[in-house]
Structure formats: C-alpha cells, structure tokens
Amino acid sequence: MNAPALKHLRTAIHRFLKLDDAEWDMLVPYTEERQLAKHELFAVEGKAAHEVGFMLEGNMRHYYTRDGEEKTTYFYFEGHFVSSYISCLTGKPSELTIEALTDCTLLVFKYKDLQKLYDLSHKWERFGRVLAEYLAIGLEERMVGLLMLSPEERYLQLLDSNKQKIIERIPQHYVSSYLGITPVSLSRIRARLLKK
Amino acid sequence: MNAPALKHLRTAIHRFLKLDDAEWDMLVPYTEERQLAKHELFAVEGKAAHEVGFMLEGNMRHYYTRDGEEKTTYFYFEGHFVSSYISCLTGKPSELTIEALTDCTLLVFKYKDLQKLYDLSHKWERFGRVLAEYLAIGLEERMVGLLMLSPEERYLQLLDSNKQKIIERIPQHYVSSYLGITPVSLSRIRARLLKK
DNA sequence: GGTATTTCTTATCTTAAGTTAACGTCCGCA
DNA sequence: TGCGGACGTTAACTTAAGATAAGAAATACC
Numbered sequence: 486m487n488a489p490a491l492k493h494l495r496t497a498i499h500r501f502l503k504l505d506d507a508e509w510d511m512l513v514p515y516t517e518e519r520q521l522a523k524h525e526l527f528a529v530e531g532k533a534a535h536e537v538g539f540m541l542e543g544n545m546r547h548y549y550t551r552d553g554e555e556k557t558t559y560f561y562f563e564g565h566f567v568s569s570y571i572s573c574l575t576g577k578p579s580e581l582t583i584e585a586l587t588d589c590t591l592l593v594f595k596y597k598d599l600q601k602l603y604d605l606s607h608k609w610e611r612f613g614r615v616l617a618e619y620l621a622i623g624l625e626e627r628m629v630g631l632l633m634l635s636p637e638e639r640y641l642q643l644l645d646s647n648k649q650k651i652i653e654r655i656p657q658h659y660v661s662s663y664l665g666i667t668p669v670s671l672s673r674i675r676a677r678l679l680k681k
Numbered sequence: 682m683n684a685p686a687l688k689h690l691r692t693a694i695h696r697f698l699k700l701d702d703a704e705w706d707m708l709v710p711y712t713e714e715r716q717l718a719k720h721e722l723f724a725v726e727g728k729a730a731h732e733v734g735f736m737l738e739g740n741m742r743h744y745y746t747r748d749g750e751e752k753t754t755y756f757y758f759e760g761h762f763v764s765s766y767i768s769c770l771t772g773k774p775s776e777l778t779i780e781a782l783t784d785c786t787l788l789v790f791k792y793k794d795l796q797k798l799y800d801l802s803h804k805w806e807r808f809g810r811v812l813a814e815y816l817a818i819g820l821e822e823r824m825v826g827l828l829m830l831s832p833e834e835r836y837l838q839l840l841d842s843n844k845q846k847i848i849e850r851i852p853q854h855y856v857s858s859y860l861g862i863t864p865v866s867l868s869r870i871r872a873r874l875l876k877k
Numbered sequence: 878g879g880t881a882t883t884t885c886t887t888a889t890c891t892t893a894a895g896t897t898a899a900c901g902t903c904c905g906c907a
Numbered sequence: 908t909g910c911g912g913a914c915g916t917t918a919a920c921t922t923a924a925g926a927t928a929a930g931a932a933a934t935a936c937c
Contacts, residue, residue, distance in 0.1 A: 549825060556829050571821060574814050603810070607803040614799070614806060617813035618770050624820035625767060629745060631827040632861045633752050636924080657885065665828045670924055672886055832894080853915065866894055868916055 487518050494539045494592050497564055501615040508608050515598040519591045521545075527567060527583040527591075534569035534579045536593050543589030544651060546659055547581045557659040560586075562651055567591070570620065586655060636666045637674050683714050690735045690788050693760055697811045704804050711794040715787045717741075723763060723779040723787075730765035730775045732789050739785030740847060742855055743777045753855040756782075758847055763787070766816065782851060832862045833870050 494516070495509055521527060521543070528534045530550060545561040547569070558581070561567040572579035573596040602609035630639055643652060643664070652660060661671035690712070691705055717723060717739070724730045726746060741757040743765070754777070757763040768775035769792040798805035826835055839848060839860070848856060857867035 549829060551829050558825060558828055571818055574818065603807070607806055610803055610806045610810060611799070614810035614813055617810055617817055621813055621817040621820055622767055622770065624817055624824055628820055628824050628827065629754060631824065632754055632858070633745060633747050656883085658883095662828070667925060668885075669887090669926080673924085676886080852913090854913095863895060864915075865896080865917090869894085872916080 490518060490541050490590075490592055491516065493541060493564070497539065497566075498612065501619065502608070502612055504608065504612075508606060511602055511606065511609065512594065512598075515594045516592050517594070519593045521585040521589040521591065523585055523588050525585045525589075527585065528569035528572070528579050528581065530580060530582045531578050533576060534572035535596055537566060537568040537570070537573065537596055537599060538591040538593045540565050540567055541590040541592060543585060543587040544655070545583055545585050545589060546655075547583040548659075548662070549581050555582075555662070557662040560648075560651075560655065560659075560663065562648060566616070568596070586659075631665060636664055636670065637677070639664050640671065640674055641678075686714055686737050686786075686788055687712065689737060689760070693735065693762075694808065697815065698804070698808055700804065700808075704802060707798055707802065707805065708790065708794075711790045712788050713790070715789045717781040717785040717787065719781055719784050721781045721785075723781065724765035724768070724775050724777065726776060726778045727774050729772060730768035731792055733762060733764040733766070733769065733792055733795060734787040734789045736761050736763055737786040737788060739781060739783040740851070741779055741781050741785060742851075743779040744858070745777050751778075751858070753858040756844075756847075756851065756855075756859065758844060762812070764792070782855075827861060832860055832866065833873070835860050836867065836870055837874075 491513065495504070498504060498509075518541075519538070527536075527538060527545065528547070540561055540563050542563060544563070545567055546557045547559045547561070548555040548557045550556070561583075567583060569579040569581055569583060572581075599609075599613070603613050630642060634642065640660075643649075643660070646652075657671055658668035661668045664671065666674075687709060691700070694700060694705075714737075715734070723732075723734060723741065724743070736757055736759050738759060740759070741763055742753045743755045743757070744751040744753045746752070757779075763779060765775040765777055765779060768777075795805075795809070799809050826838060830838065836856075839845075839856070842848075853867060854864040857864045860867065862870075
C-alpha cells in the first residue's frame with residue numbers, strides 16, 4: 486500500500502467529514518493505485534461506469550459527444566474525485582467520456598464497494614450524502630454562471646479561480662467548450678482582453 | 682394533521698426510498714402545512730434559509746439578482762421539494778429568492794429537524810444522500826443543456842417536457858431567463874417556430 | 878532534426894442574440 | 908369602469924458569436 490497516497494485521500498475525505506481509524510480502515514482494502522497515460526480513458530460513453538477515482542497527480546477532462554463533436558464540460562485536478570458519477574448512481578450507460586489530459590496517478594475504488602460501506606456504516610452513508618451535496622453546490626454555481634455571466638465574464642472568472650496555472654496549460658479548445666463557446670470565440674475574447 | 686397532504690409527501694419520498702411506518706413517523710410531527718399567496722416569498726436573498734417545503738399545490742420560481750435584474754433559474758411544481766437548499770446546507774445567506782407564482786399550499790419542515798433525523802437514523806441519512814444525488818443529476822442535465830444546446834433547442838426541450846401545460850401559463854419573461862436569453866429573444870424564437 | 882499533426886490566431890461572412898423603443902393588449906385594482 | 912402598470916410583440920440598430928478557411932505557431936512523433 487502506498488501510504489502517502491492513502492494519506493492524501495484521507496485528508497480529502499476529511500474535508501467532508503472526519504472518520505475515525507476504524508471507519509477509514511473499511512475503505513482501504515478496496516483502494517487500488519492506477520496509472521493512466523495521457524489520452525487514456527477512465528470512463529467511456531455508452532458503457533456503464535463502476536469506479537470512482539481520486540486524483541493524486543495529473544489532470545483529466547470529461548466530455549459529451551454531440552453531432553460527432555466533443556463538448557468538454559468538466560476538468561479534474563489533483564485532490565479531486567473523478568467519476569462518471571451519474572452512471573454509477575443510475576447504473577445506466579455513461580453519457581460522458583473521461584480522458585487523461587496528462588499522465589495521471591489515481592487511487593481507484595469500485596462504486597459497489599462504496600455502496601457496501603454505505604450499507605454497513607451510517608458514517609459512510611453520511612459521507613455519501615455530503616459528497617453529493619458538494620457536487621450539487623458546484624453544479625449550481627456552474628449553472629448560475631452559465632445563465633448570468635457572459636462568455637467573457639465566465640472566462641475571467643475561470644482565470645480568477647485558484648486553478649489559473651493549470652487552466653493555462655490545458656488546450657484552449659477544451660477550455661472554450663467548458664465555457665460554452667467555440668475555440669475561435671475564445672481566441673477573440675483573449676485578443677480583446679489583451680488590448681485592455 | 683392533513684392526511685392526504687402527508688400521504689402525498691410520503692409517496693414523493695418513496696420515489697427516493699421506502700420508509701417503514703416507524704421511520705416515516707419520525708418526520709410527521711415536524712411537518713406543518715402552509716399557504717402562500719401569489720407573490721409571497723418562501724426564501725429571501727441575503728437571509729439564511731432554514732426550511733424545506735414540499736409543494737402540494739401551485740408553482741413557484743426562484744431567482745438570483747444581478748445588476749438589479751432578476752434572473753429566474755428554476756421553477757417548482759406540485760410534488761417537488763422547494764428550498765434554498767444550498768443556504769440550508771451551508772448556513773450562509775441565501776443567494777436566491779423563492780417566490781410563489783400562484784397561490785400555493787406547502788408542507789414545510791425545518792432543515793435542522795431533517796438534520797436531527799439524519800443523526801438519529803441511518804435510513805433518513807440515506808434519504809438525504811439520495812435527495813442530494815437526485816438534485817445533482819438534475820443540475821448536471823440542466824448544465825449540459827446550457828452548454829450543448831442552442832436557446833431554440835432548449836426552448837423546444839422545455840416544451841417537450843411533461844410540464845408544457847404549466848410552462849405555458851408562466852409569464853414568458855421568467856421562462857426566457859430560465860433559458861438564459863432575453864424576453865425579446867424568446868419572442869423571436871417563438872415567432873420563428875410558428876412559421877415552420 | 879525534420880516532418881506531420883494539432884492547436885491557435887486572424888480574417889471574412891453570416892447569423893442570432895442583446896438593446897432600446899414603440900405599440901397594443903391584458904389585467905388588477907382603485 | 909376606467910386608469911396604470913405589466914407583458915408580449917415587433918422593428919431598427921448594435922454587438923458578439925458561429926462557420927469556414929487560411930496561415931502561423933507549437934507539439935508530437937518517428
């Protein structure tokens with residue numbers, strides 16, 4: 486077992502709620518470290534997803550496909566959970582694909598093992614609740630941004646976030662589709678902002 | 682106690698998970714029926730929210746305010762839960778206002794009472810998880826629609842949903858801001874569609 | 878190191894949405 | 908019942924984004 490990796494995960498979980506050692510130990514045997522090479526996939530559209538990952542290193546994106554075009558709607562960074570979570574929850578085929586943008590290191594566990602913990606432990610069930618609540622809060626913020634801000638404002642907001650350095654290293658056409666605009670449009674917005 | 686109202690709520694909860702009578706009875710004493718007149722508010726921007734409602738009758742909207750302008754981002758219908766849920770979760774002041782669009786009848790309970798149930802009962806904790814997951818799934822769908830569909834497609838999608846009849850009775854400028862466009866724009870889209 | 882591919886920018890043209898304003902209709906309320 | 912305000916439509920104009928294409932820059936890969 487990779488102790489620093491597990492410690493990293495435990496710290497991340499503790500941002501949601503504190504687990505005592507016994508509770509934490511329930512998860513450990515189910516975790517497995519995994520490497521993904523750049524461009525490898527963690528979830529594939531059309532296939533039901535069964536796993537949840539925790540990002541130790543690297544970053545990933547997820548995208549939907551429409552009319553043959555990929556629409557990137559989310560990025561994952563170090564310290565985040567990564568999963569086609571809705572597919573895990575519903576058991577239906579994933580509507581999205583998750584791709585490694587760089588070489589990545591993950592801790593992976595199966596969703597059904599997490600469900601076992603939900604069954605066995607009220608505390609883990611609570612973790613599941615708080616995780617879903619956290620997810621919902623993030624999605625709500627994102628949605629409000631899409632409804633209330635212009636593409637330019639959304640881009641500035643993204644740069645303001647603490648992920649600016651990483652964003653700058655992500656291919657721009659992925660960022661543009663995250664913002665809901667075309668790559669050409671983002672390029673123009675950037676040119677406009679430079680002049681100011 | 683209003684038995685049909687409670688039955689309606691129980692049925693709605695059972696869509697998430699089944700409660701036995703003892704579990705259900707834990708909630709009942711905390712519920713209270715409430716009438717809201719058209720234009721009355723259920724949550725107010727700037728004030729922390731403490732309540733969760735269940736809609737027995739009528740419909741509501743929630744909106745954010747920006748530059749003095751109201752942006753409607755959600756509608757609530759009969760059989761839905763209504764709450765400034767994020768404010769309840771975080772304890773922070775609500776960023777949104779919830780307004781009755783028609784006279785409404787609600788069953789209301791306090792979020793802190795729900796939290797008590799979370800503490801007392803694994804099963805209720807699970808309800809909280811499933812509710813949050815349901816919320817997240819809905820928000821994800823909404824977000825993907827905003828990113829991948831044109832305003833016209835979003836409007837058609839909204840009409841296709843099972844709420845068409847109700848949507849048609851909601852003032853159009855609320856619908857337009859739900860779609861992320863101006864009232865003028867929605868009016869043009871409608872004119873365009875009529876010609877087809 | 879050099880070639881091929883991907884990515885980003887720039888330009889042109891088209892299309893649609895934003896803005897503002899005018900007008901008609903409907904509705905609530907005095 | 909009549910007045911005032913809210914709502915929806917239409918029109919004219921402005922602004923910005925989409926589509927397409929071409930070229931430059933960066934990157935990947937042999």
